Each structure stands twice: as structure tokens, then as C-alpha cells.
Amino acid sequence: MTESKECERLLHSLGEYVDGELSEDLCTEIERHLLECHNCQVVVNTLRKTIELYHEEEEQETLPPEVGRRLYMRLNLEDYLRP
Amino acid sequence: MNEPNVKKPLSVQALKAGNREEFARMVEQYSPGIYRLALKMLGNAQDAEDVLQETFLKALRALPGFEERSSLSTWLYRIAMNEALMILRKKRPEAFxxxxxxxxxxxxxxxxxxxxxxxxxxxxxxxxxxxxxxxxxxxxxxxxxxxxxxxxxxxxxxxxxxxxxxxxxxxxxxxxxxxxxxxxxxxxxxxxxxxxxxxxxxxxxxxxxx
The missing domain is CATH 1.10.10.10 (Winged helix-like DNA-binding domain superfamily/Winged helix DNA-binding domain)
Structure with missing residues (x-):
């Protein structure tokens, strides 16, 4: 991917770019580069999607009820256990 | 989690004073996140449960001295992460x-x-x-x-x-x-x-x- 200096620069700012933490100027610069660099576009898209998938997967995981029950017992909080 | 009393912000003062009801609310609010953290760090349900229990036991003991240099949640995550890393270190010293x-x-x-x-x-x-x-x-x-x-x-x-x-x-x-x-x-x-x-x-x- 690092065919040009711009690709390399993008790589270093990638984290902040996908988190929306870069200055407007840098963003504009990166977006201009993305328009003409297919590889960087793919890397940005798949990086975003990677983070998104982990988010979605995480949201679907809950505390198993029996684990919660044992925790409350261990902490002597039985009276606060919700049915 | 939809209960109104869960949404009310936790009172650090009550927690430090040893209020049990407030502690129970803290456990209810943070136990799912801490369990997930431990599960992702350790990849093993039994270890994750140990971390979960140890985290709140340690928090219970340490709360009176909590200095509020960070938020309560960051403080809890710090305890949980230390517990998880300790188990990892014991089980897989080579990774470290x-x-x-x-x-x-x-x-x-x-x-x-x-x-x-x-x-x-x-x-x-x-x-x-x-x-x-x-x-x-x-x-x-x-x-x-x-x-x-x-x-x-x-x-x-x-x-x-x-x-x-x-x-x-x-x-x-x-x-x-x-x-x-x-x-x-x-x-x-x-x-x-x-x-x-x-x-x-x-x-x-x-x-x-x-």
C-alpha cells in the first residue's frame, strides 16, 4: 500500500482519522488522497468495518444469569438479586 | 438495566461510606462490562468469572480509600484489567x-x-x-x-x-x-x-x- 509518501502518512493518521479526531485540514487532505488511491480506500473501509463488527459482536454478549447469581452470592448481595 | 434506579448516577460518596444498596447498583451497572472485558482478555469463562468476582471484592475493600483521581468506571476497569493480566501472566508467562x-x-x-x-x-x-x-x-x-x-x-x-x-x-x-x-x-x-x-x-x- 505504501506506494507513495501520502499512503504512509495516511497509515500513521489512520487511527485518528477513523475515530474522527483529525483536524479538518488533515481530513480534507486524506480524503483527497483516498479519491485517487484504491488501496488506501480499501484499507480505510475494512478497518472501519473491523471496528464496527467487534462493536456489534460485543453488544450481543450479556452476563450469563448464573454468573451474575454467583457474583451476588459471593458479595453477600443476595437480597439485591433481581428475579 | 431499564429500571429507573439504575439510570440515576452512582453516588461515590455513598459508595465510599459503605452503602450496600449503592454498591449493589454499582455491581449491576458494571458487572456485564467487566465480565466481557475479562472474557475477551482471557478467552475462558471460568477465568473471566474469577476476575469478575475478584474485581468487586477488591473494589469493596478499596472503596473507602478511593481518591477519585479517575472516574469510578476507569478505576474499576483498572482493577479488572490488573486481575486479568495477573491471571494471564500466571497461565502464559511466555506471552509476557x-x-x-x-x-x-x-x-x-x-x-x-x-x-x-x-x-x-x-x-x-x-x-x-x-x-x-x-x-x-x-x-x-x-x-x-x-x-x-x-x-x-x-x-x-x-x-x-x-x-x-x-x-x-x-x-x-x-x-x-x-x-x-x-x-x-x-x-x-x-x-x-x-x-x-x-x-x-x-x-x-x-x-x-x-
Whole structure:
């Protein structure tokens, strides 16, 4: 991917770019580069999607009820256990 | 979690004074997140449950002396992360001895170039999050070094800010950013190989592979 200096620069700012933490100027610069660099576009898209998938997967995981029950017992909080 | 009393912010003062009801609310609010954190760090339900229990037992003992230098949640995540790393260190010391040699490298300037350039974003959602894909996602996190995994779990899975992640791990914000980028790029690489293969199996045309 690092065919040009711009690709390399993008790589270093990638984290902040996908988190929306870069200055407007840098963003504009990166977006201009993305328009003409297919590889960087793919890397940005798949990086975003990677983070998104982990988010979605995480949201679907809950505390198993029996684990919660044992925790409350261990902490002597039985009276606060919700049915 | 929809109960009105859960939404009321926790009173740190009541917690420090040993109010049991407030402590129960804290447990209710944070136990799912702490369990997930431990599960992702350790990849084992029994270990994760141990971390969960130890975290709140330690918090209960330490609350009267809580100095509020960080938020309550960051403080709890810090206790939980220390517990998880301790178990990891006992079970897999080799991951840490290796890490000592690579930590400085991991915080250094150089970022590994992306290798797998395939756009798998077009795969349908049921393919991206099939049960097989979920297993793969979890295994990929487990393969990260403990240092990278800890940052990824706190920042991207538990949604802590860069600053909170730095506080919870006792490292600089710069180190958080570098490790986070490395972790994300490694995961992207793993996922690209996996989903790229799925695209081939399903007959999608791979646009380009470098």
C-alpha cells in the first residue's frame, strides 16, 4: 500500500482519522488522497468495518444469569438479586 | 438495566461510606462490562468469572480509600484489567517474556504496512457475523499480545476514551494511540484473510489481492 509518501502518512493518521479526531485540514487532505488511491480506500473501509463488527459482536454478549447469581452470592448481595 | 434506579448516577460518596444498596447498583451497572472485558482478555469463562468476582471484592475493600483521581468506571476497569493480566501472566508467562522484548518496538514509530487488500465490506451481515465468523473474531483478539489486546478491549470494546484507557493501564495517551492502531491493523489483516477466503468460497470476485 505504501506506494507513495501520502499512503504512509495516511497509515500513521489512520487511527485518528477513523475515530474522527483529525483536524479538518488533515481530513480534507486524506480524503483527497483516498479519491485517487484504491488501496488506501480499501484499507480505510475494512478497518472501519473491523471496528464496527467487534462493536456489534460485543453488544450481543450479556452476563450469563448464573454468573451474575454467583457474583451476588459471593458479595453477600443476595437480597439485591433481581428475579 | 431499564429500571429507573439504575439510570440515576452512582453516588461515590455513598459508595465510599459503605452503602450496600449503592454498591449493589454499582455491581449491576458494571458487572456485564467487566465480565466481557475479562472474557475477551482471557478467552475462558471460568477465568473471566474469577476476575469478575475478584474485581468487586477488591473494589469493596478499596472503596473507602478511593481518591477519585479517575472516574469510578476507569478505576474499576483498572482493577479488572490488573486481575486479568495477573491471571494471564500466571497461565502464559511466555506471552509476557516475549512482550518485554517487543513492547518498546510496539510503541515505536513504525507501523506495519497493510498487506491484504481485499474489500470484504460487501459481504452480507449474516455472513460477517455468522457463528463461525464470531469465533474467528474472538480468536483473532486472543492472538494479539496482552499489551495490544488490553488497549483494544478497553478502547474499542468497552468504549473508554483514549485518556481513560491510558489511566486504566497506567500508560501514556501516545502509547494508547500507537498500540490501538497496531491492534486494529492486525485484526484488519486477520479478518481480511478470513473474509477474503469466505468471498472466494461464496464465489465473489476478489477485486484485487496484493
Amino acid at each position: 517474556s516475549l512482550e518485554d522484548q517487543t513492547t518498546s518496538q510496539e510503541d515505536g514509530e513504525s507501523i506495519e504496512e497493510p498487506r491484504d487488500i481485499v474489500d470484504w465490506c460487501c459481504l452480507p451481515e449474516n455472513e460477517l457475523l455468522s457463528s463461525e465468523a464470531r469465533d474467528f473474531l474472538n480468536r483473532a483478539v486472543e492472538q494479539l499480545s496482552p499489551a495490544l489486546r488490553a488497549v483494544f478491549v478497553l478502547r474499542d470494546l468497552q468504549d473508554l476514551s483514549v485518556r481513560e484507557t491510558a489511566e486504566a493501564l497506567g500508560i501514556s495517551e501516545t502509547a494508547v494511540k500507537t498500540r490501538l492502531l497496531r491492534a486494529r491493523l492486525k485484526l484488519r489483516e486477520e479478518l481480511s484473510a478470513y473474509y477474503g477466503h469466505r468471498m472466494e468460497v461464496l464465489g465473489y470476485d476478489r477485486i484485487e489481492r496484493m
